[in-house]
Every structure is written in structure tokens, then in C-alpha cells.
Amino acid sequence: MNLPQTFPLVGLSCGSCVAKITTRLQQHPDIAEVTVTLDPSEARIRTSTALSDADMNAWLAPLDNGRYHVVETSMDAAPPALPQKNAQTYRPLIILLAYLLAIIAASAWAQGSFHLGEAMRLFMGGFFIAFSFFKLLDLRGFADAYRSYDLVAKAIPAYGFVYPFIELGLGLAYLANVQPTVVNAVTALVMAVSLLGVLQAVLSKKTIRCACLGTVFNLPMSTVTIIEDGLMVLMAIAALLLPH
Incomplete structure (x- = not known):
């Protein structure tokens, strides 16, 4: 049988x-x-x-x-796999944002002035370095979760394994201020594609785990993820338009 x-x-x-x-x-x-x-x-x-x-x-x-x-068929509802979408749930993201802003403030204090372009460069560099770090703690787990909603990773599963290294490379390039035009163009493209997958996932109304911080934190997909990716796209485009 x-x-x-x-x-x-x-x-x-x-x-x-x-x-x-x-x-x-x-x-x-x-x-x-x-x-x-x-x-x-x-x-x-x-x-x-x-x-x-x-x-x-x-x-x-x-x-x-x-x-x-x-999940037994006799159960009225399955236990929720993800936490509710509230400020406490997104506490890790909020703390990370506060750290990045503190770095920008410290840099401006040391230089004695604030420059928008410099602030965006440091923010984006720190953002990519931090996010890639959490993804690389469990690369296979991240790749599995990312494939559930990212358009490229769905078509090419190996992309989920490569993506954290793309973020790491972009983060290092921002902090080293290497080829800013190329780096910002690549960032705008990569994050725009990621944003499309996030939008599709959120609009589907399905409960999907967000892989932005890898598998270390159990975060649900929501408009917060849209804002996160959208902000990076806008900052990359703005950096392309600002004088270097």
C-alpha cells in the first residue's frame, strides 16, 4: 500500500x-x-x-x-504562527533604526555640521550591513522564507542565498563611498524588485513571515516592510540626484 x-x-x-x-x-x-x-x-x-x-x-x-x-481537522482554527502587527512586534526594527540615527548624529557632531547626502550614505551603509548580518545567521532559513514572497527568489531559488551577500556588498560600498553612482543605481534596482514582491504579499492579505531580519526575529509581513523597502528605493534615487 x-x-x-x-x-x-x-x-x-x-x-x-x-x-x-x-x-x-x-x-x-x-x-x-x-x-x-x-x-x-x-x-x-x-x-x-x-x-x-x-x-x-x-x-x-x-x-x-x-x-x-x-493542525487537526477538528480544530476550529489553527494557532497563529506569527505575532500581531504592533509596535512591540516591530521593536527590533525600531531599535535598529534608532541605532542608525544615532550613528548619523554622532558623525554630524564630529564633523560639526549636517550634510543630507552624507547622512543618507551612512544610513544606507549601516542598514545593509545590519540586515545582512541577521540574514547570514541562518542563510538557509532566510532563503526558504524569502522565497515565499520575493519574485526573483521564487523563480531562481539560489537568489535567496545570494541576496544577503548583495546587501553586505552594498553596505560596505556605501561606507567606503565607492562608486556612489553605480552603488545607488544597483540599490534602487534591487530594492525596487524586492518592493514588488513585498507589495504583492501584503496585498494578498495572506499571513506571511517577513525575512527582512532573517529568521532571528519572527516578524509578520506588513506595510512596515513596504515602507522599509520603499524608503531605501527613494533614498537611492535621491542620492543619484544629489551632487556628490
């Missing part, structure tokens, strides 16, 4: 979660084939005998103290 079954899952947040569940299910004596995906969060299996939701949950229970479980 080779029976296909699909089980919606709760608790997945990154590629590591997918790997853990896949390995655990492959150890089940009645499961012949396993495919676990992050988006949608589900396990597709082929079994020698039909398994119930309770069977699956009992088998998955040892993983991370029961963090992962099947």
Missing part, C-alpha cells in the same frame, strides 16, 4: 525546522516518502497504512518539546 497523505503543520519558521521534521518523519516505520515545505507549512507523505493527526502529533512530540504539530 502506498497511500499519499498531507498534513498542515504549525511551528515551522526556517529551513532548520523543515530538516528536523523531515528527518523525524523518515524514521517512522510506516512512512515511505516525506516532503516537508515551509510555505505552505505542511508534510506530504506516502505511507503503508493511513496515519491520523493524532498519530503524527505523537510521533513529532519529541521534537523541541512539542513545538511542531499537525
